[in-house]
């Protein structure tokens with residue numbers, strides 16, 4: 001579906017918000033209670049959280065646990081957990097060393113700028129979403145191999161095996177997952193003629209056991225051959241056959257040429273906190289730091305959580321930052337992203353100088369900012385801290401819920417529809433209503449711009465928070481709010497995650513609010529000033545960990561999904 005008007009975007013945001021993307025206490029979400037000093041895993045599905053905790057207890061570090069959770073989510077949370085997608089990792093060692101890993105998908109070598117346009121130059125609806133052409137070259141398996149090579153402690157085989165066991169023996173599905181699978185049945189059948197993965201003759205019910213034999217075989221190949229088990233050999237053959245059966249573009253060479261990239265972490269400050277986050281090709285880190293700079297000098301804690309001035313200020317900052325995102329953010333290996341200019345505190349302060357407390361700034365009057373010059377230059381999130389205090393923040397995705405909904409025949413996994421994160425045509429919104437232009441145009445081998453914002457916060461040189469979320473365009477604003485909930489509004493981690501959220505993204509010029517986010521007086525005051533407020537949804541499933549001042553870890557697992565926090 002391509003967003004053509006506000007009501008379509010509204011519907012899409014509702015769907016995105018109410019599907020289980022993201023592991024807190026949902027129906028089967030778990031929390032093993034208590035104060036944990038030795039480590040914690042917070043992720044989108046209980047069985048995957050258990051896998052991560054087992055690895056930590058066996059002496060694995062945070063990266064080992066992350067690798068095991070990534071593969072376990074590919075089995076237990078097929079809406080977003082994946083081997084057919086990509087993601088980003090932000091890492092901070094116990095000693096304070098930081099690093100990030102970009103395992104984002106890439107456009108295939110034969111992709112081209114106008115590949116989703118018809119002969120009249122119009123975007124062909126759905127082509128970048130639910131066809132074989134919608135998939136970027138998957139990055140998750142190479143990402144896990146690279147992360148393990150650099151930081152892993154336990155043996156690779158030990159980390160992949162729990163996912164194989166879950167796929168082979170099956171696991172009990174939650175009520176929410178049963179509903180998701182039932183919702184997608186018709187689409188799965190339409191797009192996957194003659195294939196049976198994730199399909200059942202009758203309706204899925206809570207407690208049904210989901211067995212995935214083909215996926216177990218694929219994971220065994222990855223266990224035994226590492227990178228070559230996916231990008232070469234039988235699985236690569238199956239993937240390329242699948243592509244050819246649907247006129248897709250990914251070739252053997254695309255798979256062999258895929259490599260995850262280590263990138264220097266993007267570091268910023270907010271008051272006494274150090275923010276360690278993801279650089280481009282995610283827009284998430286840059287936008288988060290811009291948002292924090294935009295509001296830093298205002299007395300947020302005095303105004304209070306979701307008070308009218310607080311909401312107004314944050315919305316006005318969001319409007320401006322998303323306008324910048326549309327023009328300046330893209331894959332830094334293809335487009336010179338002006339990160340330094342965007343992150344000059346004076347720039348962001350001056351961007352905020354033209355708004356009036358009396359009246360909403362119309363988005364039509366906001367254009368991406370001008371710089372003096374360029375200087376040199378359905379998703380899921382999991383947060384993990386190990387016994388030594390090493391921390392990992394990973395957001396990974398197929399893009400839409402269940403990605404393109406196309407399975408690789410015989411290999412038992414879903415392909416992403418990440419190509420929709422490119423700008424198919426300047427100014428035409430993607431599935432999240434986001435617009436873009438040259439910086440994010442399609443080019444062979446380029447990574448599509450993301451909003452994923454895996455982040456780690458440090459205070460006084462020590463680990464303070466690990467945070468991130470799914471939620472498409474709302475990822476950035478959800479991470480922004482969750483951080484401020486703790487830093488400014490004195491909320492604990494779980495409370496900060498539970499708190500109701502709101503979202504603005506420049507275009508369309510609307511404030512999306514989760515039910516109950518604003519009291520009626522605040523709502524009325526903002527409307528009087530000209531803010532167009534509509535019910536959206538919660539925006540994501542935030543899974544986070546806070547190191548409390550008492551020294552133990554407090555998890556925040558999003559109650560909007562089956563998300564689970566387990567510590568020891």
Ligand code: DON
Nearest residue numbers: 378379399450451452471472
């Ligand atoms: O990378 C991005 O920004 C999107 N592909 C994320 C998609 C997403 O979060 C969907 N889930 N809610």
